[in-house]
Amino acid sequence: METFKIGLSLIKDSFFNAISGRRLYNIWMAWLTALMLVGIYCYSQQLEFGLDITGMTDRVSWGLYISNFTFLVGVAAAAVMLVMPTYILKDVDFKQSVLIGEGLAVSALLMCLAFVVADMGGPARLWHMIPGIGVFNFPNSMLTWDVIVLNGYLFINISIPLYILWMIYIGKKPNPKIYVPGVIISVFWAVGIHMVTAFLYQGLQARPFWNNALLGPRFLASAFAAGPALIIIVLAVIKRFTMFKIERKTFNKIALIVTVAAQANLIMLISELFKEFYAPTHHSESAYYLFFGLDGKGALLPWIWTSISMNVLATLVLTIKRFRENHTLLYIACGMLFLAVWIEKGFGLIIPGFIPGPWGKIAEYTPTLTEIGVTIGIWAMGAFIFTLLAKTGISIELGRMRYKKTSDVVTD
């Protein structure tokens, strides 16, 4: 009964906390709401007319949705890079950023799920996948593995921060014996969601571009670069706009993680390029399409070369300690890295898998406005959810939101 009362009060407090804020906050949330409404409108069009109004065809049958899904799994997994040192290595200066990281993971996962649902031909029939009332093709289909690991990871990343914030909310100290085991599981789990998502593609002998042992490890490296890079940018924004204190040391440590991951990612990129182009085979054609174009068709050329330039430049900047510790440069480098990986692990990975087709057909893919509208709507949804989670979390951590035991919490 007491728990129920605290829960109710927490929800109430969070709600009032969410709807009160500075002018800039209100503008930001209104803007996101408008974008979500655009997304909902575009999705309603898609529901009515079918996926025909996207740019996808029988030749390129996955597009922007699955590209963004793949990338965001990486962002979600990256939260762990902050979790591990804080709770296990007792490196306290990460502590404030961890809740932010986990909030980011939750938002990224919800975006992943939204992108997958947006890509479905029959979203109303998704209950067919629920074990018990449907048929869950486990363990044969890697997609079922992905459903398990993503939802499991979502559960872990909701429950740990919820427990910690709950305890602070009621004025107690969170017990490490309760949450540390969860944290340890989530560390392994994060690697799991990444490998399983890579296996989704890696396991298809029909698509030589994906059927490559480096895909999983490269997923990890690029994710551990792009995810923490985003966290740095988010922390910078939070530091600028809230009372939440984030030490310089924290930035430098996360920057180090980004740097090492970006370097590993570049090494693997070189290895991949060498394999594809030193002794090109029939199986290198997708890579040719991606990097140089085939038959005069090269829609991805400007994207992938932008991505590679930003990737190399950002890694260089990060590698030099003096540059990395200059925070203006650090934010720019992180922004570039994030965009570079979004291109490379998004449509730079998914679309060339289908080009050329199984019989050599080179049919290109261009997303339609409707598709872009849905995509923007889902990103706005992610940002919206993250802002709410972060605002609530910060208010509790700063002691602004506390459970008032005696009164029934009257709010004016």
Add this chain to the structure above:
Amino acid sequence: MDRRKALSSLTAGLMIGAGAVHTSCSVTAGDKSKEQSELDWEEYFKGNYKLMTQEEKDATVKRLVRSYELKTGKNISMSSKGSLDNVLFGYAFNISKCQGYMDCVNACVEENNQDRESQMQYIRIHEMEDGKSFNFNEADDNYYHEVPAQGHFYMGTQCFHCDNPPCVEVCPVQATWKEDDGIVVIDYDWCVGCRYCMAACPYDGRRFNWKTPEVPEQEVNKNQHYLGNRLRKKGVMEKCTFCVQRSREGKNPACVEACPTGARVFGNLLDPTSEIRWILDNKKVFRLKEDLGTEPKFWYFMD
């Protein structure tokens, strides 16, 4: 599947309630629209065809036939016939004979009720240049000139009904599977439309309904099979089924029957006296992308 049944009757009750409100407020809607919405809801909550008992199969077939009658006033016949004992279907394609007329493609579209507007085709005929071996990359699978073109030969591809089909492995809901007679089928009502099977197929054998497929009523082939040519809906996969509505009745698939050159041979691989067995035993046959381990039941040969 008791839980689903419970869910179904619960919602059916709600639907009948909603339907009652709807009918009482509308002059035109009558018993028929009520019956239609009831049928739609029972259909929505039905299970995977692969796991249905024969009774459940009969019931869904009956609902689908009735539903078509309510919508168009016309009758169709729909079979739920299973595979026969000692039958394993296989297909052979004579490269020397095919002249690229594409009669097979047209016959397939008419037989299998594919969407006319998007011109969905299960079969692709690749026009290859002589002296360039089987170079699919440079082949043209979308030609509109007179055939046979000088200096070219033709090769057809479609679903190869692999014995080890990657598409079946990857499906998250087991909406596609290999029947006992070797035909790889799809339950169009169970498919969720994720298109993972499409990405997994090395032979471009699968097609997706990007929009609601349309076939003019007078062109609908009314001789249907649940796993074959019955009308599909938006957002689901479909593919060649070796014309399951024909092959299980002892007939050849439409493409074989339509081919004017006799390049296409279909039959029971387990019958030692069948033509397909004679070809496998006496001709030098090969399959495409054998290195992938998919074991297609579709062979090519030359005279």
